[in-house]
Every structure is written in C-alpha cells, then in structure tokens.
Amino acid sequence: MKLTLKKQLLSVLIGFWIFFSFFSVLYNSLKTVSEIREWSLLSENQKLQKLFGASYDFSVFINEHTEKHAKILFYSQTAMPYFYARYYSYPRHLYWLQNEDESIKRTRPKQFDYIALFNMPASFEGYEIKASYSAKQSGIFGSIYKRK
C-alpha cells in the first residue's frame, strides 16, 4: 500500500533523525579523545582557572586574605566576579555594589569587615589596604581593604 505524501514526509524526517542520532554517537565518541587531551591532565585549580579566569583567581585571593565568616562589601562593574566569589568564598558573606556609592559609605561606614574591589580603584575612610591583586596576562587588578 502506498504512503500518503504527509506520511512520506514524516518518514523522511524520522529517517534524517535516525541518521543524525548515529552521527552524534560517533561524534561524541571521537570528541571524548579531544576532551581527555584538553582536560584530564589539568589539576582542579587549573580547570577552575581555565573556566572562570580572573573571577576564580580573585575568589582565591579573597579566601587567602579574609576570615571564614567575614562580611565583605564587593565592588565590581560586572556581575560574574561577584557571583562567582559569592559561591566560591562561602561562608564569607559578600554584598555587591557596581559603582562607588557614596550613600553606603555615609550610612553604613563600618558595617563590613572588608571591602573587596575588583578591577576598579576607590578609597574608603575607616579602612586600610590589606592586599593587592593583579593578573599579569589580563591586566585585571583588585584589592582588599580591612576595617581599621
């Protein structure tokens, strides 16, 4: 019995689909080799560095220079460094500001144990610089201020 045109078209679609599926099995199997080459020789830190770059390095930097339960005001223009540091550095509590907000300085001058600056300069009354960070390749810089 002959198939209607609609059904023929469906057969063709599913035929293509089956072909794509087997192709994808083959592709994934071959990709495994390149993935092993790219990732398996890296240490955990190298993998994180490769994936998150300066955001990861700066989070490590925060952990090295602050106490475990510190409250940190985090300045960065982009979201990624803050959100990654919030994840990576827990149980430290991070609060994000995208630019120098004078009202924060005025209304809550000493509420935070530290101020972390990612790739932006600033000065803070009542805080002293504790450590500076700079990434040689990307030119990204940062610093941590500690409450006096």
Place this chain on the structure above:
Amino acid sequence: MNAFTVFLSILFISSIGFIVLRGFRFIRIKDTLLAIGASYGLGVGLVGVQLYLYSRFNIPWQKEFIFFPWLLLFGTILVKKRKHIRLGFPKLPSLDKVEKLLLLGILLTIGYVVFEALLRPVVAWDAWADWLLYPKMFFIDGKITLDTLRYAGAGYPMTISLLDTFVYILLGHIDDTAVLLTSSAFYVFLAITFFAVLKKSYGLRYALLFTLLLVTTQNFVRHGGRLEAGMADLPVGYFAFLSVVFLFEYFKKRNVKTLFIFSTFLSITSLIKYEGIPLAFFIALCAFVYIVKHRLLKHLLILFLWIVPFVSWQLDRRVTGIENTYFSIAHPIELGINKSINALSGTFKELVNVKTWNVLWITYFYQLFAFGIRRQRELAVLHFVVVSQLMLYLIIYNITFGNGPESSIERLLMHIAPLAFYVIAIVTKILFRKKNIIF
C-alpha cells in the same frame, strides 16, 4: 573515589524510591522497569522532604540519623514481603543485530554523558550561582537557616538543592564535580522511564529506537553531563514526564494508589523551579477534567494533595519573609512590539535549531499540524500540556522586562521536550502500525 560515593548515593536514593513504589504496591511486579525509572524521582522527593523536616525539627544532618528511617523501612518491607522476594538476575531479552546496534548507541552516549560530567567542575552560571550555592550553604551550615535563604535571595524551591545537599552529606564534603552525577542520573532515569513506557506499549525495537533519539539529542547531553549539568531544567522535564506517565496509568486503572503517586510527582514537579508550577497545573487540569467527566469525585481529594507541599512552601516563604522577587524586582511587567517580535523569532529559531534539538521540534509541530490529535485522549493531554507551557513562555517573554528567548528558551524547552518525544513516538506508531516501513 568521590564519584563512586556519589554513584552509591544515587543508588541509595533510587533504592528508597524503588522500595516505596514496590513495597506499597504502587507499581505492579510486571512494570519493574517503570518502577526503576521512577525510583530516582521518588527518592529525590523523599530525601528532600527528610532533610527539610530534619532542619525544621532540629534533627542533625548526620549520616546515622539520615540512614536510620530508610534502613528501618527497608527492614520492615523486607520482613513483610520475604515470601515474595525472588533473588536472581532478571532474564534479558535476546536482541537481533539492529537492536544491539541501537542499544550500543544508547550505552555509548550515556557513557559519554557520565564521562563529561566528571571531566570538569560545574560550568553553567545558574548552576553555581543558584542551584549549587544552596547545597554548599546548607552543607556548611548543617541546616537550612533563614539567614542563608535571605542571603542567596532567589527564593527558589529547594528539591534539587536538598538532593545535592544529601549527596554532600553522604560524601562528607563538597565536590562540585562529582555532584554533577546527579544530573547524569536524571538523564539516565528519564531514558529508562521513556524506554519502559514505549517498550510496554510498542515493543523492544521501537522503544530502543526512540530512546536512542532521546538520549542523543544534544540538549539532553548538555544538561545530563556537559556544560549545563547542575541546572534544574532536566529534572523538571523528568518529573513532568513521570507525572504524565502516571496520569495515563490512572486513566487505565482508575485506582487511588496510582492517582496518589501521580499527585506526588506533580507535587515534586512544582517544587523544582518556578516553571514547574504552571507545568504541574496544566497536567493537573487534565486529571481534573478526567475525574469530573467520569464522576470519580472522591478522587479529587487525592488529586489536590499535590498542592499541599507547594502551598506550605509558599506560606513558609511568606511567614519567614523570603520574597519571590521574580516579577517585583528581577523581571517587572513591560510591554512592547519589539519584545513580541523578538519573543516569536527567538523561539522559532530555537525550535528549528537542529544542532541543539535534532529535528525534535520540527517533527513535533509537523505532526501536530499534519495529523492533529487523532482522537486519542493521551495525545490530547500531551499536546495540551506542551503547547500551553510553550505559550506561557511566549507570554512571559512578551510582558516581562529582561526576559528573552536568547538567554533561556534552550533551557525552558527542556521542560516539555520529553513529552514532545512521547507524542512523536505515539503518533508515528499509529501512522505506521500496519505498514512496517521504518520499524
């Protein structure tokens, strides 16, 4: 070693689900494969409830306290059902060459997904910024505290976060690479459930073929173990699929036990992430219509059970002041013609994106427009749920600020993709039943 412990944790979680499903006879012996497929989902829900209640009643999250109720349950069911327990390896069906090839394709792809999950730490933004942030906080704090919930801010339901917390507790420390195996488990258990459902209705070869099509779809591979592992979208798809499967079982049997399990999966669907709420609602609506139409009004009470955990979570949030900031802060209402054009064109581009979906959505819509629902109740339900949820996403894109298909439709389609697969499998079988053209 960590990966092995996580593997054992997943096995333990699914054993809990399996023992409940079989021990309380929610699923018959001949549906063992379906019980295995659903076991992980039920286990995830149960351990989530366990950790939540422990935290509420100040019971420490220590391994001995965690294991105790489950070992008690295992022991009780084992003693009660000892006469019915038959140990032995299940008889495997003999496969012909084509079936062996299909099975090989499935196993190779699953192997690749698991390998990818273990290759690198969590990559996807939402995964580390939200879904794995909560478990990290819960594990370090040893409980769910108001402070941590307020600090993280998003106010998402906690099922997936509690699953990952459970794994961290059994592991004894945080490992955000090994924990990604929980995503691979959703992928594998979805494939098992899908295979079980199709095998029962349409036979082994057909089930193997469509399971291959499902597991090799690149977006499932990404969410199961590649770059999107750790997200909650694949779990929504898995639980929505389970809900629909048990709804269809209820259509056949009309018994309270099946309805109860359906209601349980519906409840878990609504407690994965926000998008699960309307999805659960659409599926529940189909059940409601069926119950009213067939005058099974006493069953309505069981159906509405799914709302209880959801409502209690909402009340909990209100009382504790954890706001839902989705519409108020993150995405306030905003209208505009450009938004509408962008919503439609972006969604359309994704539906025809062969790289991500193969020809899943092209085939789905082709079947919908070319062949309709063919007077089948199951097809009507599936189409209703898929199209309603998709329409809802389009409406959200149209009326909210900062929401567009470019950043999320790839993930959101994941919620309904298993149902679309199911539609295609059913329709194709109906159309080619007598002709044996492809299968």
